[in-house]
Amino acid sequence: MNLFLNCFSSFACLLFLTHFANSNQISNSSGYCCTHHSGRKIRSVVPLDCQLGQWAQWTVCSPCEMRKFRYRNLNRPAMYGGSLCIGSLWQEDSCETSEQCIPEDNCGDQFQCSSGRCIKRHLLCNGERDCADFSDEETCESDYPNERRTFCSNLFEIPGIEAIMTGYNNLISDVGRTVLDTGFGGYCEYVYNGDWRELRYDSECEHLYYNDDEKYFRKPYNLLTYRFEAIADSGFTIDVHDNVYELATAMRSSDSFEFGVGVKVSVVKAAIAFGEYSTFIRNVTKFQGKDVSFVRVRTKIQTAHFKMRRYNLLLDEDMTESLMKLPDEYNYGMYAKFIADYGTHYYASGTLGGVYEFILVLNKKILAESDVTASEAGFCVAGSLGVVVSKGPMDVGGSIKGKICKSNLDHKEPSETSSSLVEDVLPHVLGGDLKSSAGLLGHGIPDVKMYRHWGKSLKYLPAVIDFELMPIYDLVARSNLPNVEIKQQNLKRAWEEYVAEFNPCRCPVCYNNGKAILMDNICTCVCLPGYEGKACQDTKRKGPTNGNWSCWSGWSSCQNGSKQRTRSCNHPPPKDGGATCLGKNAQSKHC
Template structure:
């Protein structure tokens, strides 16, 4: 389901056959195909001075061009660090002593005395509860309320290029002595939510959306899938689903999210073996179980977030700031919707459809149930009676995937949200049989309240979470704003060569890929799918690819400018749509 431009649409869990972003296995070169282009990096910069706090030196490099036409991809970090020694002391962040109305935690943090001995871990190290001789005065009285799982993950980071941030900046286990709670409408259980969450709502009636669409060409489907994830700030087709800037001492793996979805989807939909006599059906559904909105004034951040901000170099260092963005996100979700979603991509055999006299309508009706799920944990196939006889046409088991004569060539399945065991069961059922049955679906949907995931969000810049009370807060905020602009520019599709015959170029995980029009194929869309279609070759529009913008000029009379050029390498008579110049106030 498409959303307004300021919202981010999330998706798609699947196991990766091979991952775009790792060095590809070499395949047989196309006859008369374009020459491979390998990833090209700039030389490393000089090492910085020794940082007095981290006792590290840093250097960085940039991407000059991405891998393309089956060349080696750019999947290496752009920042590097090494240990060093100096005699300069790290300036400590000065914190005022606790006042007479405050309690000092073992960590040195100050909290209100009213929070001591209330049963909550307000210090984060239980030192506010270890001093108690009497029974704690609990904010929720005798009720020991569980933390809402939806609230626990609220405010999670978002990366506008598509990867899954490794950390949540918010301390969502701090309650500030308040007993805020909401009832789960299904169980009527009271669930507590933290101080950082201003509002939390569970849906009394589950909000579900469902759609099926058939595409004749894989490039049309892939472009639509990727368009749905594009940030309003990232209008071009540039995506980075795998983090490359590693953080020592942290878990550098990300959750099973966008990267898993798109690596497998792109692998499948761009495969040369699927470029002929195949059509594609996309089935997607979404269940929304609740919404949240974060507190914008004085949120409480995790100690690890504050520590990571403190150790950011005051002098801008690209690699370190890129690493921070990949840890916490370029943005965070100031509000959002949580629940679960599934998305299925069916690769269909056109010859089988023709031989069995199956229409697109037949396939849409029979491959998956039109499931309706309600708040009572019940689900029904709304077309079950109609389909009982309708789907037995020609005694064809439409979901069959047993041999080359089967209708379904392959299914790429993704399920997000819910407990891992129910995800695995539903995914296995679909990929083995091509069918999503009601019982397995219900078992998965029942667990969404216990393990929801962010499915839509309203983003806010991650730099806005830096507390103003921190030393050098404004300087580091400005550095993060600069890092965001450079991060977008570094992974821009402007570093790709154009595609031929009207193909659309996109950048995914350090590799430039051409989405070809229906009549063409090949790494650069240079080949006709059918020799009988030569008139398309004569009439195809050759579209160039815009090169990268130059740096902004100096500010003159309140204005600055920059330019770009149209890259038509390998094309005959190609042009670019748009302007070669841009200007802005300064």
């Protein structure tokens, strides 16, 4: 499986956070990768190839699935332009065994679905899908209709409900498989949709009509609360950034996150569309070191707020089946594969809606010779969408000056004989009808038609834009599954190892305040302006170097009911008056 590896919730968070490692991780010292010719000046760095560990032993052949499994670790990411790893970290194959398959029955007096899920018997023959394969309705003689049930059965599901029931991998900022069931658990609960009768998705206040069929939506059992809301930001925000590093910093999306010892809640303000993360990073970082400016034009629309139940959560049937296949005897590879499939976290609460954003890449040389500033270019984009920006150097409320905007901002494909002020337009859209608009969004500056089409589609296709996360192992503990204590403990242990194995603190030092990225099993340094080289080692500038944390050490042995681990501010250490590391250098937990 190809893993996109990075830090936590966004590109810029990835640039700033370095935590967690185990005792088997690579050294934090830079001595093994760099060549020094004189003094403390670093002349070159030596590329290091990606290395995968040896395959672990195959697991025992499962008599029910006739499958076996093995894994290997990421011993070392590729560094400083070294060769990439070939092959996956997990491998599965068919097998044969003489052992008989004996399905487990943990349901007691409850009904067991064909997948193994347990449901209460009062849910049988209620006309609803309480088992994924409808096995709970197979032997029914009638539908047992009643007025309350008929009312709920005719209601639509809440728009975007599938999105909030999925897992979330905070290491790669992407969604996993479905972890929570979207069913109703035999209850007839619904939410009123009146707040959406006048959805304002842009500053023109276009009215969106809803018919009576969309007045109420049925609420799934796992949702504690769901409130429709339509709140658009006050116009577009426009920001100018002179380099990749500044842009990445501005796009930091994680307000608070810590992969700590206890249960930590992650509050995330999403900025990068699911499934587009690695592509976006490649599109942005290809401009590193080039003489360009970035203009970020952005708006966000909130359409609903949600909160999950805290206890007795009903897991998705496929996830339940995958979980029950995990052995009670700890096997990191199998549990890590489960985390890779379903995510490191699940949504505890959050906001649905959409984010509409474009990043203009402007040629600084041509910009200096033109009649438009970088800020004015951003106002031109907002004007092309038919919106009014609250404050700016010119009127962009629909009367854009053709000389300033049209002639300067026409995006042309670069050629050997000509160049354009706008070198690229990077779309960044979350929520809405992405399939139909994806082609349009890839061709130059957007227009009013594109923006309105996207806004209208939000009512049916919202995305999760702000959210609170809880660890996936905590979801298992809060579920209604019986006899999963051992699996939950194993999952928590594997979760800590998984986070440690794929953490950017494993990368070697990036000098001169460069920041490390670990993605696709590759370590990359993002340099500040004026610094170049694979490790940001080439510069004529002089200045302080801020300290950065090493990876965490392994946990000590248990003594007096407690064990500890430490980290050091030496990756690199502060130098020439640079700032020291923030946070604690030691942690302890009960044992």
